[in-house]
Amino acid sequence: xxxxxxxxxxxxxxxxxxxxxxxxxxxxxxxxxxxxxxxxxxxxxxxxxxxxxxxxxxxxxxxxxxxxxxxxxxxxxxxxxxxxxxxxxxxxxxxxxxxxxxxxxxxxxxxxxxxxxxxxxxxxxxxxxxxxxxxxxxxxxxxxxxxxxxxxxxxxxxxxxxxxxxxxxxxxxxxxxxxxxxxxxxxxxxxxxxxxxxxxxxxxxxxxxxxxxxxxxxxxxxxxxxxxxxxxxxxxxxxxxxxxxxxxxxxxxxxxxxxxxxxxxxxxxxxxxxxxxxxxxxxxxxxxxxxxxxxxxxxxxxxxxxxxxxxxxxxxx
Amino acid sequence: xxxxxxxxxxxxxxxxxxxxxxxxxxxxxxxxxxxxxxxxxxxxxxxxxxxxxxxxxxxxxxxxxxxxxxxxxxxxxxxxxxxxxxxxxxxxxxxxxxxxxxxxxxxxxxxxxxxxxxxxxxxxxxxxxxxxxxxxxxxxxxxxxxxxxxxxxxxxxxxxxxxxxxxxxxxxxxxxxxxxxxxxxxxxxxxxxxxxxxxxxxxxxxxxxxxxxxxxxxxxxxxxxxxxxxxxxxxxxxxxxxxxxxxxxxxxxxxxxxxxxxxxxxxxxxxxxxxxxxxxxxxxxxxxxxxxxxxxxxxxxxxxxxxxxxxxxxxxxxxxxxxxxxxxxxxxxx
Numbered sequence: 001x002x003x004x005x006x007x008x009x010x011x012x013x014x015x016x017x018x019x020x021x022x023x024x025x026x027x028x029x030x031x032x033x034x035x036x037x038x039x040x041x042x043x044x045x046x047x048x049x050x051x052x053x054x055x056x057x058x059x060x061x062x063x064x065x066x067x068x069x070x071x072x073x074x075x076x077x078x079x080x081x082x083x084x085x086x087x088x089x090x091x092x093x094x095x096x097x098x099x100x101x102x103x104x105x106x107x108x109x110x111x112x113x114x115x116x117x118x119x120x121x122x123x124x125x126x127x128x129x130x131x132x133x134x135x136x137x138x139x140x141x142x143x144x145x146x147x148x149x150x151x152x153x154x155x156x157x158x159x160x161x162x163x164x165x166x167x168x169x170x171x172x173x174x175x176x177x178x179x180x181x182x183x184x185x186x187x188x189x190x191x192x193x194x195x196x197x198x199x200x201x202x203x204x205x206x207x208x209x210x211x212x213x214x215x216x217x218x219x220x221x222x223x224x225x226x227x228x229x230x231x232x233x234x235x236x237x238x239x240x241x242x243x244x245x246x247x248x249x250x251x252x253x254x255x256x257x258x259x260x261x262x263x264x265x266x267x268x269x270x271x272x273x274x275x276x277x278x279x280x281x282x283x284x285x286x287x288x289x290x291x292x293x294x295x296x297x298x299x300x301x302x303x304x305x306x307x308x309x310x311x312x313x314x315x316x317x
Numbered sequence: 318x319x320x321x322x323x324x325x326x327x328x329x330x331x332x333x334x335x336x337x338x339x340x341x342x343x344x345x346x347x348x349x350x351x352x353x354x355x356x357x358x359x360x361x362x363x364x365x366x367x368x369x370x371x372x373x374x375x376x377x378x379x380x381x382x383x384x385x386x387x388x389x390x391x392x393x394x395x396x397x398x399x400x401x402x403x404x405x406x407x408x409x410x411x412x413x414x415x416x417x418x419x420x421x422x423x424x425x426x427x428x429x430x431x432x433x434x435x436x437x438x439x440x441x442x443x444x445x446x447x448x449x450x451x452x453x454x455x456x457x458x459x460x461x462x463x464x465x466x467x468x469x470x471x472x473x474x475x476x477x478x479x480x481x482x483x484x485x486x487x488x489x490x491x492x493x494x495x496x497x498x499x500x501x502x503x504x505x506x507x508x509x510x511x512x513x514x515x516x517x518x519x520x521x522x523x524x525x526x527x528x529x530x531x532x533x534x535x536x537x538x539x540x541x542x543x544x545x546x547x548x549x550x551x552x553x554x555x556x557x558x559x560x561x562x563x564x565x566x567x568x569x570x571x572x573x574x575x576x577x578x579x580x581x582x583x584x585x586x587x588x589x590x591x592x593x594x595x596x597x598x599x600x601x602x603x604x605x606x607x608x609x610x611x612x613x614x615x616x617x618x619x620x621x622x623x624x625x626x627x628x629x630x631x632x633x634x635x636x637x638x639x640x641x642x643x644x645x646x647x648x649x650x651x
Contacts, residue, residue, distance in 0.1 A: 215417035218373050223432040223483065224405030226398070236422050312422055312467045 001308070008304050012297060019293040020072070024065050027286050055081070055283075068286065077287035082279040087287035090272060093174075095291060097167055098261070098268030100175045101192060102253035104185050109193030109253075110200055110246055117204020117242075124209045132201065139198030145259035148191040152263070155187060162187055165265035188264040192257055196249040203245045207238040240311035247303030251296040319389070321523045322347040322370075322491055326383040328597075329365050329547075333378050338597040339365045341547040342383070345525075349490070352517060352524040354534040356570070357544035360591055363527040366544075367493045370525070371404055388490050406436045409484040410493040414500045415476035419468040425452070425479045426464035429486050436487045451482035454519075455512060474505035478512070485516060492517070494526045498533060510536050531574055535559060540627070543567045546592055546602035553628040563630040565607045601632070609634055 052058045056067060071078065077087035113136075120132040156164035163184050167175065175181060211217070211234055220230050261270035269288055276284040308314045322345070329340035340362040347353050355363040368374050369381060370392060385392040388407050395403055412418035420428060429448035433439060439447070445464065452460035455478040468476055477497060484492060494513070498506040514537060517524055526537050534541050535555055542552040543566065551564040562568045569587035589606035592598065601607070604614040613633055622635035 215412055215414065216420050218368075219410070219412055219418040220420070221373060221401075222371050222404055222410045223487075224401045224403075224435050225431070226401050229431075229435070233420050233423070237420070240422075312424075313469055 004308065005305060008301065012301055015297055016294060019297065020069055020290060021065070023286055023289045023293060024068060027282055027289070028061060028064075072287075072290065077290070078283035080276075080281055080284045082275075082281045082284070087283050090284060091269070091287050091291050094267060094269045094272040094288070097175060097266065098254065098270065101185065101188055101261075101266060101268055102250070104189035105192040105196070105253050106250060108189060109195075109197040109249070112193075113197040113200025114204055114242065116197070116201040118208055120201065120205040121208025121212065124205075124212075129205075133205070136198040136201035136205075139194040140202070142194070143259075144191055144194055144257065145263050147194060148187070148260055148263040151187050151191060167265075167267050188260055188266050191264075192253065192260050196253060199249060200242070200245060204238060204242055207241055208234060211237050236310075240307055240314075243306060243310060244303050247299055247306075251299035254295045254299060255292045320346045321349040321351070321388060322525070323386045324366075324370075324383070325385075327366065327369065327385060328380075328382040329362070329369055329374065330380040330382075330597075331374075331378055332380065335595055338594045339547055340369070341594075341597050343544075343548055345542060345549065345552075347491070347523050347525060349523055350517075350521050351540065352514075352526060352538045353540045353542060354526040354528060354538035355542050355544050355549075356528060356531065356534050358529050358591060360594075361544045362547040362594075363544050364495050367410065367495050367525065367527055370493060371408060371410055372400060402436070405432055405489070406487050407489060408491045408493060409487065409489040410495065411477070411480050411484045411497045413496040415473065415480040416468060416500075418480060419476060419483075421468055424465050424467055425471070425483075429479075429483045432483055433486050447486060448482070451486050452479065454485075454516065455479070455482045457482070473501055474509065477501060477505075477509055481509075481513065481516070485520060485522075488520060488522075490522055492522050492524045494524060496528050497526075499528070499530070506533070507536070513537060531570060543570070546598055547594060548598075548602070548631070549629075550603065550632070551630045553625075557625070557628060563624060563635060564603075564632045565609055565634070566603045569606075 049058070056064055059067075068078070075088055077091065079085070080087055080090060083090070116132045116136065120129045120136075123129050152164045155162045164187070167181070167184055217230065217233075220233055225233075255269070258270040258274050260266070261268045262274050265271070269292055273285070273288050273292075275281070276288060324343060324345040327340050327343040327345075328338070331337040331339060343362070343366060345353070345355075345366075355366065357363045365374065370385060370387065372392065372395065374381070381393065383393075387403075390403055390407060392403070419425070423431075426445055426448045429451055430441065430444035433444040433447050434441070437444075449460055449464055452463055457463050457475060457478050463471070463475070463479070468479075471479065477500075480497070497513070498509050501509060510533065513524070524537075526534070528534055538555055540552065540554050541558045542549045543558070543564065544550070545566050551558065551562070551567045553561075558567060559571070562571055566587070569585075572585040573587060587606055592602050592605065598618070600617055601610070601614040601619045604610040607614065611633065619631045619633050620636075621629050621631045622638070623629050624635065624638065
C-alpha cells in the first residue's frame with residue numbers, strides 16, 4: 001500500500017508540470033495584447049515598452065515561463081494587471097467561495113444521484129425507472145445557466161423567497177455560517193448540482209442494473225439471503241466505480257462554473273476567470289487556471305488512493 | 318420411505334417478447350441420499366427445472382404450474398422469509414461458472430460465514446471456524462490462507478471447490494448442481510466430480526445433477542433422467558441407460574459419444590435440432606428427428622411405459638414390450 005501511494009504521488013509531478021506548461025502556453029497563444037486594455041489610449045510606444053518590461057512581457061517565452069514557474073512554486077502567482085492586487089490572494093479568496101459552493105452542490109447532487117440511480121437500477125424498465133431516467137437526462141441536457149435564470153425568475157422574482165445574486169447580504173463576498181448566507185447559496189448550489197446528479201444517477205443505474213442481472217445475485221438468493229442482505233452486496237460492488245465518477249464530478253465542481261457563477265454573481269473562481277478573460281488579465285488568468293487544474297489533478301489522486309481500499313480487485317503494492 | 322424430492326407435472330412458461338414453454342409436465346422423484354442426473358442438450362429445460370426448485374426464475378415473466386415438494390416442504394407455496402429459510406438450508410445450489418457465482422468483492426471466508434450465520438445462530442468467529450472446516454473438507458490447500466482470499470485470487474478448480482464448500486456449509490438435504498464441471502479443465506473436472514461423490518456419501522444428501530455430458534453423468538449418478546424439449550423421455554439406473562437405452566433420443570446421444578470413434582469415419586450425430594418451444598408440444602417432440610417416427614408420434618404425446626422398476630420410457634416403440642403406466646397426457650388448452 002505504501003509503495004502504491006508513493007508511486008501514485010510521484011505521478012502527480014509530471015502531470016502537474018504538464019499542466020503548468022499548458023496553462024502558460026494557452027494564455028500566451030491567445031491573440032491580443034494584455035497591456036493595451038489597461039494602458040491609456042494615448043500612451044506612447046515608449047510607455048508601452050516600459051510597461052512590457054515591468055511585467056516581463058518583452059522577454060522570450062521560455063524565460064517568462066521559467067520565471068513564472070519559479071515564482072509559482074514559491075506561492076507567488078504575480079500581480080493582477082487589472083487590480084494590482086496579488087493573484088494568489090485573489091485566487092485563494094475565490095477558491096474559498098467556490099469550495100463552499102461545491103460542498104453544498106455535492107451534498108445535494110451526489111446523495112440524490114446515488115439514491116435515484118439505485119431506485120432506477122432496482123426497478124429497471126418500470127415506470128419509476130423511466131421517470132428517473134427522464135429526469136437525469138433532462139438534468140444533464142438542460143443548459144445550467146438557463147436553469148439558473150429560470151430558478152431566479154421563479155424563486156426570486158415571482159415568489160420572492162430567495163435572493164437572486166451575490167454570496168451574502170450587502171454584497172458580502174466572504175462565506176459565513178449563518179442563515180442569511182445560507183439563503184444566498186441555495187439557488188446556485190441547486191443549479192450547480194443538477195449536472196453531477198444526472199451523471200451519477202445514470203452511472204449508478206447502469207451499474208446496479210448490470211449487477212442485478214449477474215449470476216452471483218442468484219447465488220446469493222440461493223443461499224437464503226433476503227433483499228436487504230443482497231442490497232449490501234450490491235452496494236459494496238458498485239462502490240468503487242461510483243466513487244471514481246463522484247471523484248471526477250467533484251473535480252468538476254471544484255473547478256467552479258464560469259456560467260453559473262456569472263449568472264449568480266458568485267465571487268468564486270469561475271467568476272474570477274470570466275473577469276480575467278474579459279480584462280485580458282494574464283497573470284490572474286494563468287494563476288486561476290493553474291490552481292483549478294491542480295485541484296482536478298488532486299481530486300483524481302484522492303480517488304486513486306481510496307480506490308484500492310474499497311475494491312480488492314485493484315492490486316496494491 | 319418418503320421421497321426427498323417430488324416434482325409432479327411441472328410446467329414452466331416464460332412470457333416476454335415471445336412465449337417459451339421451457340418445461341412441459343415434468344415428473345421427477347428423488348430418494349434421500351440418491352444422485353440423479355438430468356441429461357440433456359442446451360435448451361432442454363434442465364437448468365430451468367433446477368432454478369424452479371429454488372424459485373430463482375424471474376417472477377414477473379414466469380408462469381409455473383404443477384407441484385414441487387422437497388423434504389415435506391411445498392416449494393410452490395413458499396414466499397418471503399420462509400422461502401429464504403428454505404433456500405440454502407433445505408436445498409442449495411452450485412453453479413456452472415464459479416467466477417460469476419461468487420461475489421467478487423467479498424472474501425471466500427466471509428461468503429461462507431454469511432451463509433452459515435443466515436441459517437444458524439452462531440457468532441462470527443464460530444461461522445468462520447465452520448467456513449475453515451468446510452474449506453478443509455473440500456480439500457483446498459492451505460485453507461486458513463484461502464479463507465481470506467477473494468475469488469479472483471484463486472484458480473477455477475479452487476473456486477468451484479469453494480463454491481461447493483459454500484453450498485454445503487449449512488448441510489442441505491438436497492444439492493442442486495447446475496453443470497458444475499463444464500467450465501473446468503478435464504483433469505480438474507474429474508477431481509471435482511470425485512469430491513462431490515465423496516461429500517455426498519459423507520453428508521448423505523441427495524443430488525440433482527444437471528449436465529449435457531454423458532461421461533460426467535455416468536461418473537456421478539445413481540440414476541439418469543434424459544430430458545428433451547422440457548420433459549423427461551427416459552429414466553433408469555446408470556447401467557440401464559448405458560447398456561439398454563430404449564428411447565431413440567437416448568440411443569442417439571450414446572451413439573454421438575466420442576469413445577470408440579475411429580479416425581477417418583465421420584462421427585455419429587442426431588440429425589436436425591431441438592424444436593422451438595414457442596408452443597407446448599402436443600405430440601412427440603423428438604419425432605421430427607426420429608428415424609422410427611410413425612404417424613401416431615405426430616398425432617399425440619407418447620404414452621409413458623415402465624419396462625422395469627424405476628424405469629420409464631416415453632416412446633411408442635415400447636408398446637407391447639412393457640407395461641404402460643401413464644397414457645398420453647393431454648396438454649391443457651392453451
